[in-house]
Amino acid sequence: MSKSQGFTIVEDGTVTTPKGFRAGGLHCGLKKTERYDLGAIVCDVPAEAAGVYTLNAFQAAPLKVTKASIGIEGKLQAMIVNSGNANACTGAQGESDAYEMRAKAASALGLAEHYVGVTSTGVIGELLPMGKIRSGIERLPDRVTSNGGDDFCQAILTTDLTKKTICVTLTINGAQVYIAGAAKGSGMIHPNMATMLGFITTDAVIEHEELQNLLSQVTDSTFNMITVDGDTSTNDMVVVMASGMAGNERLSDRHPDWEAYKQGFQYVAEVLSKAIARDGEGATKLLEVSVEGAVSEAAARAIVKTVIGSSLVKSAAFGADANWGRIIAAIGRSGQEVNTETVDIRLGEFVVLEQSRPVQFDEVLALEYLQGELVRYHIHLNMGEHKATGWGCDLTYEYVRINAAYRT
């Protein structure tokens, strides 16, 4: 364990570390190789639940089902997930398949249907092979165990290269509380293998409404501040389940430990977000862009997203090119209020622009920095007091290869 702010990182923690959770995965045949493609997180009790969903107009069927489940009591006892097929743009049949997945999982796990949420990721526009899903679900209860967190992580991967998991703990009026998360990402859309998914578990005592507010707030500064290629999947979703088994005093924003809990929650979401960006399709490095001195938080966020989403900025990052002209051009087209005479830019510790004028810097040392696996661009607008940070990755030959070469 290593201490960080008001919470402690649990080194080998997974989504099953918070009390009351089990998880697991298996191969049911959606992926061609033997990799896991069906998984579940199950709670011993109906957990308080909250979700955030893609803004894409073509929201996939499983998102509707999960929303409907949470809508009834604000609770979930299981999330079932498949990878390899997104069940998106599949019409009435797709919706009926998603509801059948929910019913089968509820029956296999002995739960009420509306306590089960459904998630899918993968190819768009193909119907789920329900035979494989059904037989997979039947085998699932045996695979869901208190040490199945890693198997679950594997079951949600598509073109991702690494499992993304994190766990923190803190004490709330004497009770030890855990918050853990698992995620998948890669391309925001890879039409064969799609989507960002996040699953957060916690054993804190906290009710649906507070949990939903917390998740929405934290998502704005974490999951919503990453971009791989500017595309938004039809299936993006982050779901949190709180078992309440830590036995702490009920949390709300009036609780003295609320800030500490929120920090831990924010940290879990941020670690998962960065891991998704770093593991973007073809990426060789993580880019972090921070904007300070903006006239509003919305302006700061919009500028961060424009810079981190620029194909030219991303290509320059791949080439370790100290190319501030691309950064300033992206700031200028962000549509936000900017004073064109007062912009400072640092690449790591290298000041390259001060009051919108170029500054001499050591190109050799800057190159060394820019060749690293984590590159930070700092922008100071010197206009106001607001700031934001976001994450992305470089644009590489491998990104083009992955996305050009799949089907042909």
Place this chain on the structure above:
Amino acid sequence: MSKSQGFTIVEDGTVTTPKGFRAGGLHCGLKKTERYDLGAIVCDVPAEAAGVYTLNAFQAAPLKVTKASIGIEGKLQAMIVNSGNANACTGAQGESDAYEMRAKAASALGLAEHYVGVTSTGVIGELLPMGKIRSGIERLPDRVTSNGGDDFCQAILTTDLTKKTICVTLTINGAQVYIAGAAKGSGMIHPNMATMLGFITTDAVIEHEELQNLLSQVTDSTFNMITVDGDTSTNDMVVVMASGMAGNERLSDRHPDWEAYKQGFQYVAEVLSKAIARDGEGATKLLEVSVEGAVSEAAARAIVKTVIGSSLVKSAAFGADANWGRIIAAIGRSGQEVNTETVDIRLGEFVVLEQSRPVQFDEVLALEYLQGELVRYHIHLNMGEHKATGWGCDLTYEYVRINAAYRT
């Protein structure tokens, strides 16, 4: 000459074909190789003039100078242009340099200063080497001739591979009127070699205000409907000069031949726009995206731009991948009103989606079509009566190479 609509294409026409115009180019030393990097278009008389300028907040110094010139009488007699240095983010010195370019050109050509416009394209953030510019301008008058249109085209190129020029003619109440154009593009920003520039010449009798309205309208459906990488340069500008030497009855939107003139003007702008998109950095093909059945023209345009700007759509185009999932996902995240149940998509003549459901199509023949140099995606939303078309290019290894590898 080949007939098209109400006008005729002049096969070898350039910006000097309309009566009253001369043009030319030379090498003054801004580019490392002997390629031309300084050019001008000059009119025998003060021409009615109009311009449209980048929306990037960091508008470069030469744009301010050109605006100031046109602002005085609505007329220009010469446009001077250099490539290799954008004179952008260069502060007070850059502005003073741009004004000096104007003064030197006016003096060398024997014109009033406010009849000269200035344009620059190239590296951002470096001061113009004024010694080279000054001696180049002194040699310029001898190079400006009635057959220097091609030399001018060469002088405005940076990472472009091909010269972009077009000329049309039509008769307006017995007078033969010409409209011609030259353009450069490539990356919207390449911070070493930047920018889209357009120059349109015509000998029509038409006044500043009508010309400005016409240019603004036509730009919305042509130059503003192309994207190479979603980045907007600090130096983008399109300028039109009308010599009035064709001797036609003064044109305005109440003139019976206005529509024919507008069509010719639109055609010139559209040909240049497509040429810029086709010659985008690293491009192997031109993509044309059209949207029909939208609830408004603004919605149709926004959807076109989202689709044509999607890195995933562009990568799929490079791979000749009939990947409608990426198109529908881009439509869905455009922020525009969409009925998720009524979308039709055609790739060329291949219907792949009907009423938002996948349709079987011949993958072999579709692949053959998608491997061509011009690929058209048609989207029908089946909601309203509005439509729009836009142009872009594929995202290739070469784009990444050009933009990753320049400085390092």
